[in-house]
Amino acid sequence: MFRMIGSLLCAGALAAVAAATSASAQDTSQAAQEVPEYVGSQACVSCHEDAAENWEMSHHAQAWRMPGTDMLVGAFEGEVFEHDGMQATFTTEGDARIVTVLEKDGIERRYTVHSVGGVTPLEHLILETGKGRMQSFDVVWDVEQKAWFHLYPDQDLPPQDAYHWSGAYKNWNARCAECHATGFEKNYDFRTKRYASTQVEIGVGCEACHGPGAAHLEIVQEGATPPGRYAVALNDWGFSAEMGDPQEAMEQCAGCHSRREAFGDGNPLPGTAFADAYNLAMLRPGLYHADGQILDEVYVYGSFKQSKMHDAGVTCANCHEPHSGALVAEGNAICTQCHSEAGNPDFPTLRLAEYDSVAHTKHAEDSEGGQCVSCHMMDQVYMGNDWRRDHNFRVPRPDVSARLNTPDACTRCHSDEDSDWAAAQVAAWFPEGRWRSPHYGDVLARGRSNSQATAGELMALAQDASQADLVRATALWLLGPGANALDLAELGAFLEDPDPQVRVGALDALKERAAVASAPYLIKGLNDEVRAVRIAAARAIMGQPASRMPDSLRPYVGQAYQEFGAMVRNQLDFAEAHLQVAGYSMVAGNIPAAIASLREAVRINPQNVQAWQSLVRLSAQTEGRAAAARHLRRALRYNPEDQVLQQMADQL
Incomplete structure (x- = not known):
């Protein structure tokens, strides 16, 4: 079992993910058959004219659009934009809008504009680059000034950079579309490295907030929804989201209006609690x-x-x-x-x-x-x-x-x-x-500099009920090794806190303690009713080396892997996910799996020097100096200024 997580992302063994999460996937599939179908925003307009009129001109409705005469006004008339050795030419051919890009490496390609993100103050071009990938172009249209400008003029972003417009961090499927669409599913295939993304409608439609509308139409048209037809909880009007409850409605907004880690493959069912879908x-x-x-x-x-x-x-x-x-x-x-x-x-x-x-x-x-x-x-x-x-x-x-x-x-x-x-x-x-x-900022600032020296202050801040929950959670998260100097029972008491973010912060602190003492709290977190808390506990458990794993915790290792695996199977196009799996693989002693995960991490993001450093070290141990030198040459080609990589090259 300890080697299972290390097998998750081996190129030929992705079935391990399915095996680890088959029950979860089956439940998800079953639930998908029992939720109402999406019907599209136009099905709502005839009855909800005032709301529809307000919505149709909103930033939500126009968050993602197909090219039309009402957008990019004044653009694609032959303009040429140059920046840092790159040249982009914008032309129109029939109904198609074409971007011809001459990159700074001398390679020229033509792209047809697939769609447009946003409406004002800027319009963002989305270009198809193959394998189902949609990419956010870095040269955008200023709606007011009617001119092109570069989003990151001070950054050097050659084509091989992960932050280049064609790289992983500008991928619309993975990084943007979920909050610009309704009923979006990313559908990334790890084996083929392809996307087959789908959505019910582009733009944030009625059902993005209220939930699928088929049951609502049944109520309106037939007077009632057939009893037992839907397994998911619906309100009296047949919607999965209770927008009449102010706090639930705000969490529905927060799903997109937040910096967070998503657990699923796309839009969660509206009405899903924030902490069951995301980690803030x-x-x-x-x-x-x-x-x-x-x-x-x-x-x-x-x-x-x-x-x-x-x-x-x-x-x-x-x-x-x-x-x-x-x-x-x-x-x-x-x-x-x-x-x-x-x-x-x-x-x-x-x-x-x-x-x-x-x-x-x-x-x-x-x-x-x-x-x-x-x-x-x-x-x-x-x-x-x-x-x-x-x-x-x-x-x-x-x-x-x-x-x-x-x-x-x-x-x-x-x-x-x-x-x-x-x-x-x-x-x-x-x-x-x-x-x-x-002000809490003073304590957080000191905690950022030296959490061990300020552990008492951070703990006092976390225990101060007058402070915002996110501030208290951050104080716990900052503790790091400083948690070792604190009373274990006091740390464990935070797992009773009503705010899930505080419980997540507590588990981040508890993972620093010896598992033989913290095991009861980790088990409690793993069985929490909220998914974000369970995943935090799973990470804490998987970070425990087998040699130091207490017997009381061993029966829960499989549950931890399953909880983490159900999430990471939706993040296989993220370098960060592979880096996490590499770390857990190393803890589990599965070095070949760790190397495989690190290779995938640097394939997605060649600028991830942490992954390169680990890959070079592990390769030297298992494959010899020649293999390590090969990885190091590639690492330096992408990161020639990194001092640690340069020192490693001097030592090989």
């Missing part, structure tokens, strides 16, 4: 600043979960009209529907006060500084011209920014001043303000 990203370096502000593109949900508004029960629909996606009010009125002297009876804990006034904003009424969002929702540009606001709704803390070197709302406008100046100004304006309170 922690506030980790590279994604968020240490104080929780957005850094990379994290798609809102992780930011919003840090906010007091989230804790008070505010949801997306309180500010956004669900079908159009537009704000329900303009300017400061979107905030004063709650934050005012009158308040909002739906949120009785709000402090009643006047906020839309110079007395509060300290800025002129019609100025930029007088807008609530300028101070409480700083924006940042992604994809060249697409501004996104941070949904943390934070109180400006220039004092924290001064300590942690993070973005500061004050000095964004007052660019001639620094955060220390801004902190003094805030203190003068609000002598009893929230700036006097400790």
Whole structure:
């Protein structure tokens, strides 16, 4: 059994995945026969005219479109775009739109535009490159300026780079389509390296949120749904998603509006709990600043979960009209529907006060500084011209920014001043303000630098019930080896926390402890009702070497492999998945399987130096210096500046 995970991704033994997950696959197949069928958004229009009218012009409806006269207006008239040795020419031949790309390596190819992602402020070309692959082209159309621009002008992306537009990280099937389509299935074949992706409809249609509509039509047309026909739970109107419940509706939004790891092959059945379909990203370096502000593109949900508004029960629909996606009010009125002297009876804990006034904003009424969002929702540009606001709704803390070197709302406008100046100004304006309170960002920043030295602080933050659940979960996730210095029972107590993300964080911490002591907690996590927690426990169990596996844990190893295998079989086109399997294979002692997985990881992403380093080392041990040297030459061809690889070459 310990060698089973190492066999999962061997080129000739993919059947091991099916064997490990046959029961799960059978259950999924059975369920697929018993859920209502999708009927398409047009079946909804005649009865729901107002909702349909709002939806048809929304970013959701136009998230993915086939080329038409209403898009790319002014483009494909012979324009030539050049960047970093690459040249793209945009022409029209009949009804087809053609991109001729001369790459910086001198190879020229012609592509027909398959479809278009997005509507404004940019339109993104999706090109077919063979084997069912759809790729997101890096040169995009600025709708307002009517001009082409490159999404990543400062990056050197030759054709062999995984981040080149034709590489794994720009693959539309795996990285984008799920959130731009309805009823999407990726359908990647690991053996042939082909995609056979399908969807019910391109664009985010009615059923993407409400669920398949066949049962609803039966109720409307026939008066009732035949008893027992569907095994999945449906609401009174025949839908799998209960959009009338604010929290369930928000989780439906979060499935796409979040940075997360997906467990399935495409869109989960609407109504599936978020943590049963995804693992939400922690506030980790590279994604968020240490104080929780957005850094990379994290798609809102992780930011919003840090906010007091989230804790008070505010949801997306309180500010956004669900079908159009537009704000329900303009300017400061979107905030004063709650934050005012009158308040909002739906949120009785709000402090009643006047906020839309110079007395509060300290800025002129019609100025930029007088807008609530300028101070409480700083924006940042992604994809060249697409501004996104941070949904943390934070109180400006220039004092924290001064300590942690993070973005500061004050000095964004007052660019001639620094955060220390801004902190003094805030203190003068609000002598009893929230700036006097400790901020979790300070603890997370210290935890990022040295988790062992700050283990006590991280633990205290995780135990602070007044903090947002995602902050508490991140504190646990950051513990790492620092978890060894903490009380085991106190760590295990987090497995009773009502928030699944906190339980995931606890298991990340517990995997650092000796399995002989942590086994009861790992077993508890493996049998959790929530899938994200079970997978976290499975990873913790699979990371235990056989020599140190306590007898109490051994009966659960197969269950852990099955839980992990059911997920990883949907990620075989991700280099990260193969790298994980390689690690578990090494723990299990199956070195040939680890090498096979590492080879696949570097095939998908030749810039993954961690995989190359492990591959060279294992090859040297098992195949000899000549084999290791061959891998090292290839590694350096793709990563000539990597110092570790260069040192390895000097030592061979």
